[in-house]
Amino acid sequence: EVFGRLRGEAPAMYAPDADRKSDFFRDIAGSRYLALAEEVARDAGMPYEQLLNVYDKSIIAVENRPPSGSLNEKFKRALDRVAREGGQTAADLGGRVDHALGIELEETYLVGTGYGRVTLPFSKEHIRSEILCHGLGAHMMFPKTRTVLDIGGQDTKGIQVNADGIVENFQMNDRCAAGTGRYLGYIADEMNMGLHELGPMALKSNKPARINSTCTVFAGAELRDRLALGEAREDILAGLHRAIILRSMSILSRSGGVADEFTFTGGVAKNEAAVRELKKLVFENYGEVKINIDPDSIYTGALGGAEFARRAAHGQIEGVEE
Numbered sequence: 001e002v003f004g005r006l007r008g009e010a011p012a013m014y015a016p017d018a019d020r021k022s023d024f025f026r027d028i029a030g031s032r033y034l035a036l037a038e039e040v041a042r043d044a045g046m047p048y049e050q051l052l053n054v055y056d057k058s059i060i061a062v063e064n065r066p067p068s069g070s071l072n073e074k075f076k077r078a079l080d081r082v083a084r085e086g087g088q089t090a091a092d093l094g095g096r097v098d099h100a101l102g103i104e105l106e107e108t109y110l111v112g113t114g115y116g117r118v119t120l121p122f123s124k125e126h127i128r129s130e131i132l133c134h135g136l137g138a139h140m141m142f143p144k145t146r147t148v149l150d151i152g153g154q155d156t157k158g159i160q161v162n163a164d165g166i167v168e169n170f171q172m173n174d175r176c177a178a179g180t181g182r183y184l185g186y187i188a189d190e191m192n193m194g195l196h197e198l199g200p201m202a203l204k205s206n207k208p209a210r211i212n213s214t215c216t217v218f219a220g221a222e223l224r225d226r227l228a229l230g231e232a233r234e235d236i237l238a239g240l241h242r243a244i245i246l247r248s249m250s251i252l253s254r255s256g257g258v259a260d261e262f263t264f265t266g267g268v269a270k271n272e273a274a275v276r277e278l279k280k281l282v283f284e285n286y287g288e289v290k291i292n293i294d295p296d297s298i299y300t301g302a303l304g305g306a307e308f309a310r311r312a313a314h315g316q317i318e319g320v321e322e
Helices: 002-013 025-044 048-063 071-086 090-101 130-141 181-190 195-202 216-228 233-255 272-286 297-313
Strands: 147-151 156-161 167-172 262-265
Touching (some): 002 025, 071 090, 130 156, 130 167, 130 262, 130 297, 147 233, 156 233, 216 233, 233 272, 262 272, 262 297
Antiparallel strands (some): 156 167
């Protein structure tokens, strides 16, 4: 019943013109599954937890299923769908897409990055840290970038780069998940909400709560205490978002402050409440600074790694000719 309803909602939920089309599939589908499962469990008189177990088993299988079929055909089907639903004619883009798909790709250089880079079968000259890749990736997205804030799932990074996108200084919280995407995910679980729902609800607040800690270990207890005292969910969430950004501002300050232009990356850059608080605090502390946020900010590190590979393949190391 739950999956049937999800399938019925899918065409509108994932349409090219959907409001949240850039969000992760897991976040959108997970949020709707939780809401529908609660209704179905209540109507059927069955434990809600049973349906949660079904979701966990199902989503893991979906996310780890190897892709099958022709990638070129998938691109063409996607193009046809955009043409039908977005008012464009397939001929406008079809020729360019066909040309791009017809290019034979040749592997010339590899660069590995991310938390799993130590497990890659690459020699050390093919490995770049997340710091380096995020700095260069932000430069590729916005060439005038001088300061980067990346709030990802596991850490928060404040990075200063030069005119070539090369890191000059940085700070990060690498000892715990406080104030990161994982922290927000834990809060979403505690409040029985989808991760992408936190920001919109926080924006409804008129009186943000004062949050004492962004520690994931204590977050659940403080959250339950505040809810028990009758504080509004939106006020609690607004306070949580402000606490996260205050922590990030501290990291930025220790890295060298905020210079113009400033680029915000990572999954938390998709959160409207976090963006609002960041803009407010940057203005209060540093004045008018241009803040860049790319819709595909979650790929900043991958883009930086690809650019390092391109430079290496063309005889460049960190933007300097060998």
